[in-house]
Amino acid sequence: MTNPKPLALEVCFSPQLIPFTGIKTNVAVVVVDILRATTSIISAVANGVESVIAVSDLEEAKEYKIKGYLVAAERDGSILEFADFGNSAFEFQNGKIAGKPLVFSTTNGTVAVEVGQKLGEVVLGGFSNLSALAQWLACKDKNVLVLCSGWKNTFCLEDAIFSGALVEQLLSTELFTITCDSAFASLDLWKVAKTDVMAYIEKAAHRERLRQLGVDDVLGFSFQQDTTTVVPVLKEGRFVRA
Amino acid sequence: MTNPKPLALEVCFSPQLIPFTGIKTNVAVVVVDILRATTSIISAVANGVESVIAVSDLEEAKEYKIKGYLVAAERDGSILEFADFGNSAFEFQNGKIAGKPLVFSTTNGTVAVEVGQKLGEVVLGGFSNLSALAQWLACKDKNVLVLCSGWKNTFCLEDAIFSGALVEQLLSTELFTITCDSAFASLDLWKVAKTDVMAYIEKAAHRERLRQLGVDDVLGFSFQQDTTTVVPVLKEGRFVRA
Numbered sequence: 001m002t003n004p005k006p007l008a009l010e011v012c013f014s015p016q017l018i019p020f021t022g023i024k025t026n027v028a029v030v031v032v033d034i035l036r037a038t039t040s041i042i043s044a045v046a047n048g049v050e051s052v053i054a055v056s057d058l059e060e061a062k063e064y065k066i067k068g069y070l071v072a073a074e075r076d077g078s079i080l081e082f083a084d085f086g087n088s089a090f091e092f093q094n095g096k097i098a099g100k101p102l103v104f105s106t107t108n109g110t111v112a113v114e115v116g117q118k119l120g121e122v123v124l125g126g127f128s129n130l131s132a133l134a135q136w137l138a139c140k141d142k143n144v145l146v147l148c149s150g151w152k153n154t155f156c157l158e159d160a161i162f163s164g165a166l167v168e169q170l171l172s173t174e175l176f177t178i179t180c181d182s183a184f185a186s187l188d189l190w191k192v193a194k195t196d197v198m199a200y201i202e203k204a205a206h207r208e209r210l211r212q213l214g215v216d217d218v219l220g221f222s223f224q225q226d227t228t229t230v231v232p233v234l235k236e237g238r239f240v241r242a
Numbered sequence: 243m244t245n246p247k248p249l250a251l252e253v254c255f256s257p258q259l260i261p262f263t264g265i266k267t268n269v270a271v272v273v274v275d276i277l278r279a280t281t282s283i284i285s286a287v288a289n290g291v292e293s294v295i296a297v298s299d300l301e302e303a304k305e306y307k308i309k310g311y312l313v314a315a316e317r318d319g320s321i322l323e324f325a326d327f328g329n330s331a332f333e334f335q336n337g338k339i340a341g342k343p344l345v346f347s348t349t350n351g352t353v354a355v356e357v358g359q360k361l362g363e364v365v366l367g368g369f370s371n372l373s374a375l376a377q378w379l380a381c382k383d384k385n386v387l388v389l390c391s392g393w394k395n396t397f398c399l400e401d402a403i404f405s406g407a408l409v410e411q412l413l414s415t416e417l418f419t420i421t422c423d424s425a426f427a428s429l430d431l432w433k434v435a436k437t438d439v440m441a442y443i444e445k446a447a448h449r450e451r452l453r454q455l456g457v458d459d460v461l462g463f464s465f466q467q468d469t470t471t472v473v474p475v476l477k478e479g480r481f482v483r484a
Contacts, residue, residue: 013397016258020395153262155255157423181399181447185431192430205423 008143009176011163011183013155015115021145022179027120028142030133030166033149034158035206036087037109039126039222040072041239043089046128046228048098051238055103056110064103070096073105077213088218089128101238112149113234119145122234123242125166127222132229134169136242144170146186157189157204158222161197164190165225197223250385251418253405253425255397257357263387264421269362270384272375272408275391276400277448278329279351281368281464282314283481285331288370288470290340293480297345298352306345312338315347319455330460331370343480354391355476361387364476365484369404369464374471376411378484386412388428399431399446400464403439406432407467439465 012021032038041052055061058073058080065071065082072085072092085091087106116122125133125146137144146166148159164186170176171187178184193200201207201223210216221227232239254263274280283294297303300315300322307313307324314327314334327333329348358364367375367388379386388408390401406428412418413429420426435442443449443465452458463469474481 013255014259014262016262017256017396020256020258151423154259154422155424155427157426160423160427179447180396181393181402182397184399184445185397185402185427188434189427189430192434203426205421 005175005177007176008179009170009183010180011146011186013148013182014150014153015112016153018115023143023145026142027145028137028140029116029120029122030125030146031112031116031122032125032146032159032162033109034126034162034222037106038124039128040087040089041104041124041232042126042129044092044097044102045232045241046230047092049102050099051101051240053103053238054110054113055105056107058105061103061105069103070100071103077215089221090218108149112147116147117234124232127162127225128227129230130165131226133231134166136231138173138175151206156206158201158206160186161190161193247417247419249418250421251412251425252422253388253428255390255424256392256395257354258395260357265385265387268384269387270379270382271358271362271364272367272388273354273358273364274367274388274401274404275351276368276404276464279348280366281370282329282331283346283366283474284368284371284472286334286339286344287474287483288472289334291344292341293343293482295345295480296352296355297347298349300347303345303347311345312342313345319457331463332460350391354389358389359476366474367408369467370469371472372407373468375473376408378473380415380417393448398448400443400448402428403432403435
């Protein structure tokens, strides 16, 4: 098979499937957790945080708090008593985090970050930084692997349609060739969803979970495109502005 | 969430993701490997084979041959010298297997069968037995988990669109409720694909592999619906007619 476009583009629907992806070298890994970790961390970086440390363990978050860090942590829709913020993207828009490091507790997102950083440079993707991320990736001369955090390691619709939106933008640069079926599927799902994303996502399992927790106020923001141009990249274990 | 339809319906895109599926009890597992294991084994059962033993290991297949079994095994598009048949569905239409057990070598399919049988009753699904399978499942009063074999544990389009076709038929019985995002995604992909399945599948990675091997003659048959009414079920390690 001849391949006129030199860079490979793949999507992985779960951190559990990373060992079986085709891209192994020279890779930028886009970690996606639309509801809500990556959308929220992008929001924090856009609002001037110095850096974000993602942790999966609440005990670890608590230890950071004791050391004096600002901490975002919630369970079942409520801010934990030791934490400064919940996990919603709206928490970081009031200037309180500017210039400071933030510890962000996220189970699904942290798994993906830990798996992704073994493969290559990790960046965070969300609808809020979609076009800026695509432009940044187009300048890197690297293969791109979009890694969906999913829900407890399973496929989730919101991460898949974001992957499709990013695939669509990356293909338009004519630098990339899709080299796996997941990327084609993501693109097709995005084409179905994009005419009315909010209506499409009504059926997503996680959307229902958020409704039950009473924390779905941030839903519209999570699917709003290009509200920022920041691209958070992982440097020495912390997400900083690229 | 109220649930007027009592039975759960899920799709799993890879055997690797089985530990994370929601359905754990009272389950019929539909193993899918459209290109080509399940399509071929359904063909063998439809053509009167006594039973089919799926094996992943060529050495194991060879041992069965020494014991006197008929064996279907190929690598890179060629029948292996010790085997009686290749892996194409067309191999079993000449009556040579009638009334005899057959050993069928399949790497991806066998992984799925081994994983699936730990969860519940295993049946094989393909476009060739789609409607018969849906009817059979509708009478079982069991939750249904559609397990895609995938390609080396990754998502593949042909298994996903078949899953969507089966989900569509099962939903029409009004007995099932979708309880995972993969099932919604499969259904949406099927709705995109179904107006021209052969055109849709042109982009599938495995379709290209088959082209390169020169064994894509069976492709049209693999996507042809309802050419048989047999439903192969796993009984004591062998697939037999339900």
